[in-house]
Amino acid sequence: MYTEKVMDHFSNPRNVGEIANANGVGEVGNASCGDIMKIYLKVEGDVIQDVKFKTFGCGAAIATSSMVTELAIGKTIDEALVLTNQAVAEALDGLPPAKMHCSNLAADALHEAIKDYREKHPA
Amino acid sequence: MYTEKVMDHFSNPRNVGEIANANGVGEVGNASCGDIMKIYLKVEGDVIQDVKFKTFGCGAAIATSSMVTELAIGKTIDEALVLTNQAVAEALDGLPPAKMHCSNLAADALHEAIKDYREKHPA
Amino acid sequence: MNKIYLDNNATTAVKEEVLDAMLPYFREQFGNPSSVHWAGRMVSSAIEKAREQVAELLNCSPAEVIFLSCGSEGDNYAIKGTAEALKHKGNHIITTAVEHPAVLETCEALEKDGFEVTYLGVDRDGMLDLKELEAAITPQTILISVMWANNETGNIFPISEIGAIAKKHRVRFHTDAVQAAGKIPVDVRAANVDMAVISGHKIGAPKGVGAMYLKRGTKINRFMHGGHQERNRRAGTHNVAGIVGLGVACELALRDLDSNYAYVRQLRDKLEQGILETIPEVKLNGHPDADLRLPNTLNVSFNYIEGESLLLFFDMKGIAASSGSACTSGSLEPSHVMGAMGVDIVLAHSSTRFSLGPDNTEEEIDYVLNELPPIVQRLREMSPLYNREEPTPLSCDECRMVHRA
Amino acid sequence: MNKIYLDNNATTAVKEEVLDAMLPYFREQFGNPSSVHWAGRMVSSAIEKAREQVAELLNCSPAEVIFLSCGSEGDNYAIKGTAEALKHKGNHIITTAVEHPAVLETCEALEKDGFEVTYLGVDRDGMLDLKELEAAITPQTILISVMWANNETGNIFPISEIGAIAKKHRVRFHTDAVQAAGKIPVDVRAANVDMAVISGHKIGAPKGVGAMYLKRGTKINRFMHGGHQERNRRAGTHNVAGIVGLGVACELALRDLDSNYAYVRQLRDKLEQGILETIPEVKLNGHPDADLRLPNTLNVSFNYIEGESLLLFFDMKGIAASSGSACTSGSLEPSHVMGAMGVDIVLAHSSTRFSLGPDNTEEEIDYVLNELPPIVQRLREMSPLYNREEPTPLSCDECRMVHRA
Numbered sequence A, B: 001m002y003t004e005k006v007m008d009h010f011s012n013p014r015n016v017g018e019i020a021n022a023n024g025v026g027e028v029g030n031a032s033c034g035d036i037m038k039i040y041l042k043v044e045g046d047v048i049q050d051v052k053f054k055t056f057g058c059g060a061a062i063a064t065s066s067m068v069t070e071l072a073i074g075k076t077i078d079e080a081l082v083l084t085n086q087a088v089a090e091a092l093d094g095l096p097p098a099k100m101h102c103s104n105l106a107a108d109a110l111h112e113a114i115k116d117y118r119e120k121h122p123a
Numbered sequence C, D: 001m002n003k004i005y006l007d008n009n010a011t012t013a014v015k016e017e018v019l020d021a022m023l024p025y026f027r028e029q030f031g032n033p034s035s036v037h038w039a040g041r042m043v044s045s046a047i048e049k050a051r052e053q054v055a056e057l058l059n060c061s062p063a064e065v066i067f068l069s070c071g072s073e074g075d076n077y078a079i080k081g082t083a084e085a086l087k088h089k090g091n092h093i094i095t096t097a098v099e100h101p102a103v104l105e106t107c108e109a110l111e112k113d114g115f116e117v118t119y120l121g122v123d124r125d126g127m128l129d130l131k132e133l134e135a136a137i138t139p140q141t142i143l144i145s146v147m148w149a150n151n152e153t154g155n156i157f158p159i160s161e162i163g164a165i166a167k168k169h170r171v172r173f174h175t176d177a178v179q180a181a182g183k184i185p186v187d188v189r190a191a192n193v194d195m196a197v198i199s200g201h202k203i204g205a206p207k208g209v210g211a212m213y214l215k216r217g218t219k220i221n222r223f224m225h226g227g228h229q230e231r232n233r234r235a236g237t238h239n240v241a242g243i244v245g246l247g248v249a250c251e252l253a254l255r256d257l258d259s260n261y262a263y264v265r266q267l268r269d270k271l272e273q274g275i276l277e278t279i280p281e282v283k284l285n286g287h288p289d290a291d292l293r294l295p296n297t298l299n300v301s302f303n304y305i306e307g308e309s310l311l312l313f314f315d316m317k318g319i320a321a322s323s324g325s326a327c328t329s330g331s332l333e334p335s336h337v338m339g340a341m342g343v344d345i346v347l348a349h350s351s352t353r354f355s356l357g358p359d360n361t362e363e364e365i366d367y368v369l370n371e372l373p374p375i376v377q378r379l380r381e382m383s384p385l386y387n388r389e390e391p392t393p394l395s396c397d398e399c400r401m402v403h404r405a
């Protein structure tokens, strides 16, 4: 049911972990939905220098988390804010229809982390 | 579904036909039920000397007709009147449950023929 | 002994290619397609492939195909599921008097639940009057159910015309295509059908698998409640091997339709002419225009002879056919199809169906044409109705069943 | 790669003897058992033999066995057929909160039609309170439906005791024996059951065939309307090969029950102990007394890890298991069985079922016990819930699904 890219990102997820001195952290999801995604950011001069994630969730949740970190790294905050869950799914060559909802929130988690960064570092 | 005996009597029915100078004829059944049995008797001195049948009906109808002629031949009228449809079915090693009704009327046809004989030859 | 199978409308042998395709799904690829792991993944794509194969035969989208356990389930689902889903709109269903019991009994059950059902009659040729059909539509009508082709006579109903009427009146249209699929083109889209049912074992797939076309957006209540299989439209673990078989059978049916049925038609026509020419007092049941019947089906009544005994005598010569006689169906009345066509009761009991398939040969037909006349003659000699002078008692009041000891 | 199948409660491979017995019925003996001729006769006796084999496993009379398309059909038929047949007597049904969806969804559908359903709760071990069951019976109660064994936890319900209660109160008793049959003794007569349902693919027969025990004299409305098959109790052409397979599978199940399941039990116990001893923060789901669970089933929650991802990682090592996570079932909620047992929501998403069969080996269990700990550890390291200090948001109000772009 999953594409090869999903399976790749799921079985070898990129950027798993925490950033000790993260300056932006975002979490979305909920245990009752079975998916929680947490994104840690290291932003320097508006550019995302490092990003890591921790995810509780299904294969799609882990793969989208991994993919969003790859897509975000090196981007400016404004560029990263334009990333959608849909774009993440597409970068993975698509997700099964049943997984397009709660398992596909990684971009939201990224946005939450950016919001957190902005709140802590008002322009 | 049919026993070997049924198949034997069905595929090689005994005593098929009419008796030209029958002195007793009985018919039971009805076209709408899909079974009509007609029995011709030649009775001499209370003994059934000859018996023949014609039947429109299923395998069971033909086999029971054939069997009843074999059972009746040589019997006295009183003996023949005791023959039941059930006895005919048993002589054939049984009939499928679905065939125990309209297809198993051969003894009735025999009784009708005896009744006809008695009416024509009052004691 | 010769074994000549002329009962393909009852069931067919599984085609070799079909069985070959099925075999891996019993043991090597035995998984449950709903499972996440290797065993499940191996089979879920096989189901989707079969869905495409079925969709292609019916000319619909794969997402519109639901796998089921048989044709009867499809008819039950389509009719009950529609009745429940649309009961707020109306309670009237239109069908015909010559449907398969899976439709008729379902409609009768709904009548007990307060639905009103119009059973359209047919003429002596077994055909519908489309004006009568259209006139039967009321604002309460929620469903028209007319079979694509009749299993007993082979009569083909004008499904496109009925589809157009249904569309004009915005009434949902279900067709039992169990006998039509694989024998004549069945294009659900062109015919404006909303629901169509097929059954595997009539087209060289195994028994115990069927499918329903459910047009996108058609609201229907579940029939089989339970798990989330078939996108919540049919519960129960998928019959994987059966579904794979149905898919391949549909693919073969589509590929070979034209060539197979030109051939079958020619054999059927030969059998038809042969019987009608050599045996007296035989009545053709169904439309006299052979183009309006399935190319494989011939139904005739051999007057004076009850069908089951005819079948048993045929059987002794290895010939397998079927009959509309009550005695072969487990019911007390002979074929409701013959009854609806106004066929005389004795002729109804005498009706015999020969249904051919692409495996039959010209030699087989010759053999049958050779064997039939003496069998028919022998049974007629045995019948009290043959050459009878007195009238036959025909009214059921006189039925002597009650006289049994 | 190793392929270790520990998902026998989902489905099983067809046994070799079963497939061998089935094969002739696809092509050589392909007839319709309702037919009068050779092709039909060849197969009707095969069906009756299978009926005897099923009857023997369940300890009933062959006439009390009805062949169906699957377990779900049996549950639908038993419950809807009883509800309709007995609605003049009452409108109350008692079942449990841990039934299979084929029972639960059917009951929910009946609620919409005016029936009242009591869903008995279970305790933390997944067990019923029989006093509560008896107390729930009212003069309106027409049916008690309790599964013989639960598919997720393996919990075995006290069917004989429930049968006695049902008998005492003259209430009909249906049991979904799909998971119990073939794994533990299922004696419908001794247990005073009126209706019991089994499914072929759980016991080495193919998918797409099932059977129902219907006690002699039990009035039930038809579910599948149509032809006269199965003495008017189930329409649709017989799935001959599937039925033959089910028969043989039942015979083998009965023959090998004791030896197979003593062996399976020992493997399961080894797996259970191994997991509980080597992996921290694992919760056993189901009754702690292993005698009260099916001998082949182990259900545990690996805290902090969602089930589907666990299954996918197991799968990379060739290990096939299943999970109660919502993400594996197509639903939004995790297992209703875990919910009914009061299992914490994260643990419910983490629940994993290993269901063994007689083909598993000791080496396989060793392999699994070796592979599991690092997988669990790796996924825990990936989980934001593991070693977390802040509290986890648990209420569904906060569910971020609505936040999606």
Ligand SMILES: Cc1ncc(COP(=O)(O)O)c(C=O)c1O
Binding pocket: C235, C236, C237, C238, D009, D069, D070, D071, D072, D073, D075, D100, D102, D147, D149, D150, D151, D176, D178, D179, D199, D200, D201, D208, D210
């Ligand atoms: C307890 C239980 N009941 C019913 C079913 C349904 O059986 P089937 O898939 O054959 O419809 C299953 C299995 O899926 C089950 O485990």
Ligand SMILES: Cc1ncc(COP(=O)(O)O)c(C=O)c1O
Binding pocket: C009, C069, C070, C071, C072, C073, C075, C100, C102, C147, C149, C150, C151, C176, C178, C179, C199, C200, C201, C208, C210, D235, D236, D237, D238
């Ligand atoms: C026209 C028609 N509809 C429905 C059916 C039922 O199909 P099944 O036996 O697969 O349930 C049949 C065949 O029996 C049929 O000929």
